[in-house]
Amino acid sequence: MVSDSHITLVRAPNASPMTLSGTNSYLVDSGGGEALVIDPGPLDERHVAALIDAARRRDLRIAAIAVTHGHPDHAPAAAPLARESGAPVHAHPRSAVPHDRDLPLDGELRVGELALRVIDAPGHTFDHVVLYEDRARTLFTGDTILGEGSVVIAPPGGAMRPYQRTLERLTREFPDARTIRGGHGPLVDDAQAKIAEYIAHRSERERQLVETLERGPQSIPELVARIYAETPKALWPAAARQLLAHLEALVSEGSVAMTPLERPLTPDEQAMLNPAWATFVDARLAELLEAELGTEYRIERLQLYSLP
Numbered sequence: 567m568v569s570d571s572h573i574t575l576v577r578a579p580n581a582s583p584m585t586l587s588g589t590n591s592y593l594v595d596s597g598g599g600e601a602l603v604i605d606p607g608p609l610d611e612r613h614v615a616a617l618i619d620a621a622r623r624r625d626l627r628i629a630a631i632a633v634t635h636g637h638p639d640h641a642p643a644a645a646p647l648a649r650e651s652g653a654p655v656h657a658h659p660r661s662a663v664p665h666d667r668d669l670p671l672d673g674e675l676r677v678g679e680l681a682l683r684v685i686d687a688p689g690h691t692f693d694h695v696v697l698y699e700d701r702a703r704t705l706f707t708g709d710t711i712l713g714e715g716s717v718v719i720a721p722p723g724g725a726m727r728p729y730q731r732t733l734e735r736l737t738r739e740f741p742d743a744r745t746i747r748g749g750h751g752p753l754v755d756d757a758q759a760k761i762a763e764y765i766a767h768r769s770e771r772e773r774q775l776v777e778t779l780e781r782g783p784q785s786i787p788e789l790v791a792r793i794y795a796e797t798p799k800a801l802w803p804a805a806a807r808q809l810l811a812h813l814e815a816l817v818s819e820g821s822v823a824m825t826p827l828e829r830p831l832t833p834d835e836q837a838m839l840n841p842a843w844a845t846f847v848d849a850r851l852a853e854l855l856e857a858e859l860g861t862e863y864r865i866e867r868l869q870l871y872s873l874p
């Protein structure tokens with residue numbers, strides 16, 4: 567029988583356009599009075615206290631902490647939570663998040679009576695894992711799949727083809743998955759339909775990109791203005807980085823050619839490609855946007871992309 571009453575969602579108070587209604591932290595009762603916390607969340611005392619309180623109210627001792635990836639809305643609370651609970655922090659072997667134990671990729675994370683499959687899931691970041699818990703038949707997907715909307719894939723931390731391969735793997739290797747518990751947004755109650763939707767979204771976007779390139783050589787700002795004409799301009803910097811991720815893949819596969827444009831960026835191009843977040847949002851959101859959109863990696867030179 568599928569049961570998921572052993573899983574508690576504790577949502578962090580960090581709602582924003584990037585984090586939707588806030589980061590989803592999960593407290594998983596692993597039996598024997600112990601619990602695993604997946605994605606402790608942003609550095610926020612109230613949230614750490616809420617996690618400890620959620621465990622206490624269920625008579626559970628936090629015995630392990632796992633982070634899906636190192637972004638500032640998922641991982642930084644691991645340190646204070648580890649201090650308070652004494653639990654070790656588990657992360658991807660390549661993660662820069664300070665951690666006590668490497669997650670065994672394609673192996674199992676064992677906590678109490680629970681064994682979760684650890685799936686190496688590069689794409690959103692190179693240090694991303696997805697966890698599968700088979701009692702609830704649920705995938706804990708972090709920022710690989712969200713409860714609503716789509717995920718940002720932004721170089722240099724993110725990469726499109728690894729991301730698409732991760733999605734293919736999830737659909738192929740977890741046909742029994744019933745639900746998805748993502749890092750943001752609501753519970754997804756039809757896992758396979760959601761993964762299929764995500765796969766289709768990426769290939770549709772790429773088809774649209776190649777179709778737009780049939781008009782002739784274009785830069786990313788020109789491509790964004792055409793492909794995302796209906797999208798609010800505030801979202802164009804994110805759109806530009808998504809296209810960059812597709813274009814990097816297409817260029818490396820030889821399906822698209824790239825030649826540098828020998829002129830400086832205009833102010834509009836600069837604002838789209840290298841937005842100065844700190845001038846219009848608070849410092850914490852600026853830091854998150856830099857990480858999620860990869861804009862700490864500056865695009866200094868415009869390229870013209872074309873079909874060979």
Ligand SMILES: [Zn+2]
Nearest residue numbers: 637690709858
């Ligand atoms: Zn993220």
